[in-house]
Amino acid sequence: MSNTTTERTAGISSGQQPALLETRGLTKEFRGFVAVSDVNLSVQPGTIHGLIGPNGAGKTTCFNLLTKFLQPTRGTIHYNGRNITRMAPADIARLGLIRSFQISAVFASQTVLENVRLALQRERGASFDFWRSEAPLRAYNERAMALLEDVGLAEYATATAGSLPYGRKRALEIATTLAMDPKMMLLDEPTAGMTHADVDHIVELVKRVAQGRTVLMVEHNLKVVEGLCDTITVLTRGRVLAEGPYAEVSRNPEVIAAYLGTDPEQSGAMAHA
Template identity: 80%
Template structure:
């Protein structure tokens, strides 16, 4: 852990607190006695891609919902960018630059692809309560929206209804919409779930590209993706943090191997299994 923390050279002793964009302490969520997330203390370093992995039912998505305030934690605190956000509403944390995606692709199906991105741009740039104006004024966001669509390779789909896009393209659209808010911390919930090989490669390249200058926290099942993309990972099992650190280090942790695969010899073997 220590050697990993020291890789970022320019940070001195007092800089270490600010070094983490997101920190949780003792985060716990109980549903009628069932503890979905228990005493989770996460630390996400600014400017990194951080993976959150774990077997099914480990509490990853619950964790996501807690961090983005879609769920209220039973106990514990969340600090984002030096500010306590534990009691905030989801729309408020989104306004602070902590923006999430969803596991089920979340687009506005009857709006066009371009309009989907514009809805996000419109929020940030104001005028969203203007009920007396024509929506033609929204065309001023078209250029920026088209840039974002070009970024994710959706230019030719701009005028299509978002609901008609193939699955992989919907995920790309969702990332474009999230990027429209220029988030400081982007939370991606299984961005490659249910995708074909080509789509996975495209999304991986995309995430790597858009992570420039921001922090990404992603839940991911595909360990190959995690290995290729993430600077650090946190392993959750049964709602608890099992290990945290760089992938190479965590993947050798015998406890992680046991939790993830039972008796299987190597974690990379599971990547193949998860992928198949």
């Protein structure tokens, strides 16, 4: 485990806190097909928790359940001590549980600064000023620029979001997620489709923005998981196969077997970690 991860978990091991996000018997069936089966997940506050598994393991379905884009067939979801199982996605977001998506979701024709300003408008309630005077939005400039500084995009403030390289678009998405002042961030494959240089940039970015927050992330790149995550939950065929620190989980024979026959590079990484 990395020094960063060790430092993050130092205050947790001595006395575990109540989970910030917890599922009990979480199950999702689609016409007889069980995509997620009896998943008990516990994410501790102030940690980075990884959700991994081979293709088709149920990771994205689990994320969709947690953020209420799907309703569970059975089971419950608790966030910050509150049962949120039947709440709507917008209500979940207002509680501070904010998700970014695997496919970058930015307003391509708007500038980088404008994208962040629009996200900051959450505090205005339902008033999103796409068509009104610039005046109400200028008040957000300073905060938006501070967020762009945090994610290394200040120099791109006037560029259109659609013109950014893929890795920078993902950084912009993280900035807009931060603009919503999340207590907990759910990151769906934050390094998917990136070059090695972009991966390194996003890893450092996630480390920075995770300070003082809780992060749950689905990630296919095991080197990223090893370097970032305090705890890892491994799913296979919709069920929890193993959970614990990367050093422990990566040596679990059942976990290694679950990765064999998928991506050879990933299987090798897991087997020889």
